[in-house]
Amino acid sequence: MSRAQRANRVYLQWHLTNKCRNRCRHCYQLSYDGVDITTKEAISIIEDFLYCCNEFDALPVIALTGGDPMLNQDFWSIIKEIKKRAQIDCVSVLGNPEQINKENIEKLKPFNLKHFQLSLDGTELTHDYFRYKGSFKRTIQAIEDLSENGIPVYVMSTISYQNYLEMPEVMEIAYEHGATHWMFARWIPSKGDCGIFPGDYIKFVKRILQKHRKYEKSGYKRLRKEPLIARFQDKLLLEDQIVVSGGCGMGSSTITMLPDKTLMACRRHPKSVIGKWSLKENFLYHFLNNPEMNKYRKIERIENCNKCALLKFCRGCRAAAYVASGKEFQKDPQCPGPVYI
Numbered sequence: 172m173s174r175a176q177r178a179n180r181v182y183l184q185w186h187l188t189n190k191c192r193n194r195c196r197h198c199y200q201l202s203y204d205g206v207d208i209t210t211k212e213a214i215s216i217i218e219d220f221l222y223c224c225n226e227f228d229a230l231p232v233i234a235l236t237g238g239d240p241m242l243n244q245d246f247w248s249i250i251k252e253i254k255k256r257a258q259i260d261c262v263s264v265l266g267n268p269e270q271i272n273k274e275n276i277e278k279l280k281p282f283n284l285k286h287f288q289l290s291l292d293g294t295e296l297t298h299d300y301f302r303y304k305g306s307f308k309r310t311i312q313a314i315e316d317l318s319e320n321g322i323p324v325y326v327m328s329t330i331s332y333q334n335y336l337e338m339p340e341v342m343e344i345a346y347e348h349g350a351t352h353w354m355f356a357r358w359i360p361s362k363g364d365c366g367i368f369p370g371d372y373i374k375f376v377k378r379i380l381q382k383h384r385k386y387e388k389s390g391y392k393r394l395r396k397e398p399l400i401a402r403f404q405d406k407l408l409l410e411d412q413i414v415v416s417g418g419c420g421m422g423s424s425t426i427t428m429l430p431d432k433t434l435m436a437c438r439r440h441p442k443s444v445i446g447k448w449s450l451k452e453n454f455l456y457h458f459l460n461n462p463e464m465n466k467y468r469k470i471e472r473i474e475n476c477n478k479c480a481l482l483k484f485c486r487g488c489r490a491a492a493y494v495a496s497g498k499e500f501q502k503d504p505q506c507p508g509p510v511y512i
Contacts (some may be wrong), residue, residue, distance in 0.1 A: 177231040177297065182420065182456075183220055184265075184438055187235055187249065188214075190242040192265055196301045197292070197329050197358045199439055203238065209428050210248040216428070216448065217253050223454035229424075231257060232285070236265035238430075247278060254282055263288060263325070268306070268313035276320050286323040286351065289313055290340050293334040301334075312349050318349025326350045331358040332366030335375055339382050346386060354396045355379070357491055357505065359439040364495040364504040372505040376400060401485035402510055414506040418485040422467025426457065436467050440490035442499075443467075466499070475502040479509035 188207040189200065208216075217233075224231040233253060241264070242244055253262050264279075265288040279287070292298045293308040317324045326345040328338060338355060345353040357365040367375070380399070380403055383394050394400055398418040420437075427438040428448060434457055436443040445463040446452060457464055471477045476486050487503025495504040 179227065180232050180424060181220075181224050181227060181229045182232045182234065182257045183454075184234050184236060184425065185216075186237055186427070186429045186438070187240045187246060188238040188243040188430055189231075189268070191238040192242075192269060193239075193302055193306070195292075197331070197360075198237065199359060199441075205430055206241045208249065208432075210245045212251050212254060212432075213245070213249045218431075219448075219450070219453045219455075221256055222457065226455060227458075230259065231259055231261045233257075233262070234263045234265050234288075239267045240264060241266050241275065243271040249324055250282055256462040260285060265327075268310045271313035271316055273316075276316060276322065279322055280320060284322055286325040287317050288325040288327055290327050290329065291345055292329050293337045294340055294344070297337055301329075311344070312369060314345070314348045314350055318351075324349060325354065326391065328353070328355040329358050330355050330367075335365075335367055335372075337381060338375070342379070342382065342386075346391070352388065352392050353383075354394060356396055357488060359488075359490045359494055361441065362494055364491060367505060368390040369505050373399070373402065373507055377403060389497050398485045398487055399506060401481045404481075404484065408497065418481075418483075419487065419489050421489045422464055426454070426464075432488040436464060437490050440493055441501075442493060469500075472500040473502070474500060475506065475509050480512045481510050 189203050189205045190207070191200070191203055201312065220233070221231055235246070235250065237243070250262060253336070260283045262282060263285040268289055285487060290312055291307070291310055292301045298307040298310070299305065314324050314326065328334075328341055332339060342353045359365075376397065376399055380394060380400065387393055395417070401418055420445065422436055425437065427435040429435070432448045434445050434448055436445055445457060445461050448454070448457070470482060470486055473486055478484050479485070487506050491505065492501045492503050495501070
């Protein structure tokens with residue numbers, strides 16, 4: 172087994188800019204202004220992140236996002252600097268379809284992206300309601316164009332009471348047009364929750380997993396992003412489990428950097444700012460010694476999760492729990508309760 176197959180991963184969600192030409196109704200971004208990351212700044216950040224991953228004997232995963240990351244004027248030089256320094260293909264781009272044209276696709280090809288992620292938030296009328304009229308068709312075209320040029324496409328769907336029943340059809344649409352993976356995550360409002368009752372949500376997740384199974388049999392990846400998927404894992408996986416190996420990555424395997432170098436344990440968790448990156452307070456410091464980061468590792472404090480056999484596999488969505496309750500260690504609002512074995 173190669174190192175790439177057996178190593179843990181550390182995930183950096185790196186917001187290169189706040190600039191975005193969309194104004195999505197469910198976006199958690201509050202400002203579209205501010206200073207972008209420059210290439211000069213990026214080089215130090217890249218080298219430090221790769222050093223941190225090496226110290227952990229972990230594979231680096233860097234997701235360039237925004238705003239729309241391709242609106243950062245240094246986007247192409249930043250991605251080039253990552254590829255010069257990383258020993259593996261570790262870069263993905265989370266962007267919008269408006270920048271996907273023939274010229275940019277040709278420029279993306281040499282970088283061997285892990286994937287380019289686009290969003291579909293419903294069938295045409297629903298998706299366009301969340302974004303703008305014509306966005307659905309533009310997104311479908313971008314999925315096809317990227318796929319036809321050998322660039323893997325992930326499709327993300329943000330779900331709430333307004334659109335979750337459309338997701339089985341959205342999944343099919345994504346795969347039919349060339350996506351290599353489809354996934355979903357819940358809408359995180361500023362206060363409250365996504366509006367789906369726990370029982371209905373679990374029925375939805377079960378239905379989605381059953382429908383997705385036919386794609387997995389054809390070689391597509393399993394669905395993993397939603398922590399509550401763990402409720403349907405093979406119970407044999409729970410035996411002798413002593414380390415956290417899935418679910419919410421807050422405090423363990425993920426970190427977010429904003430364009431001003433602010434670091435968050437989770438971009439969707441509004442109160443998870445842990446500090447700012449600097450050469451002195453670098454990634455290694457924040458992962459190992461930052462008390463705010465360490466706070467999120469106290470998973471035994473999470474209500475209901477601390478009684479659940481899936482503690483190391485799930486822990487619910489900490490961002491969803493916080494905005495619903497205002498408390499750091501409250502239960503996930505869509506979780507119906509602990510699983511006992």
